[in-house]
Amino acid sequence: MYRALSVKVAGGLSTIGSVGQFLSDFLRSFADVETWAPLTMVQMRRIGVDSLPIALFIAAFTGVVLALQASYTFTGAIPLYFVGTLVGKTLMLELGPVLTGLALAGRVGANIAAELGTMRVTEQVDALETLAFDPQSFLVVPRVIAASLMFPVVVAMAIALGVVTGWLTAINLLELSTFEFMKGLKVFYEFKDIWFPLLKSVSFGFGIALIGCMKGLGVRGGAEGVGRATMQAVVLGSALLLFLDALWAVLLL
Numbered sequence: 001m002y003r004a005l006s007v008k009v010a011g012g013l014s015t016i017g018s019v020g021q022f023l024s025d026f027l028r029s030f031a032d033v034e035t036w037a038p039l040t041m042v043q044m045r046r047i048g049v050d051s052l053p054i055a056l057f058i059a060a061f062t063g064v065v066l067a068l069q070a071s072y073t074f075t076g077a078i079p080l081y082f083v084g085t086l087v088g089k090t091l092m093l094e095l096g097p098v099l100t101g102l103a104l105a106g107r108v109g110a111n112i113a114a115e116l117g118t119m120r121v122t123e124q125v126d127a128l129e130t131l132a133f134d135p136q137s138f139l140v141v142p143r144v145i146a147a148s149l150m151f152p153v154v155v156a157m158a159i160a161l162g163v164v165t166g167w168l169t170a171i172n173l174l175e176l177s178t179f180e181f182m183k184g185l186k187v188f189y190e191f192k193d194i195w196f197p198l199l200k201s202v203s204f205g206f207g208i209a210l211i212g213c214m215k216g217l218g219v220r221g222g223a224e225g226v227g228r229a230t231m232q233a234v235v236l237g238s239a240l241l242l243f244l245d246a247l248w249a250v251l252l253l
Helices: 001-028 035-047 049-074 082-121 124-131 135-173 180-184 194-217 222-252
Strands: none
Touching: 001 135, 001 194, 035 049, 035 082, 035 135, 049 082, 049 135, 082 124, 082 135, 082 180, 082 194, 082 222, 124 135, 135 180, 135 194, 194 222
């Protein structure tokens, strides 16, 4: 038992050390602007623009469901114009950033881990090091910066579309007028309802991309290792997102 415990403790300490070393190399690579700056725009398109369809698809139906569920919950107890309040507040503060972030954790995190993992097992990363390129500044920094910048953009567009589909549902299926929906949307509105989800999204993008890079570059064991790293990147990225969301909720309060 003691031997098994010591092995687990040693493995945990080794993991902490590896993460610390990776973060140290990552921060050091920021100084190599000439390498990562030209690559960042390419990654912004791949991470942000190419992720818009799935993010907007999820947001559109989220707005519809929120409006319908709100009308069902409020029937006979709360004025129906509060549908606008629920749709706006819930999408902006919680469901917009979190659902979009989870979708992107699957798409972006898996893509990064699989791509870098394949480069690792096919020795392309070793080739970069042989050519005097820093893998961190060439592969990691552009992806992390791009994700940190593009996640808020995607989330903002998803929130906007979700509110629009909620409004369309309210006026077509719930017999609310545009004035009533907008009245509810303005109730309890605060300026932080705009910047707070965007700030959360920056941390989501940073964490998901960093975990994807870490798992991808740490692949061992060929194709099986790539698959395992991809799965771990999605699971850990999603778990980190939920942890950060809870942390931001505490800070908001």
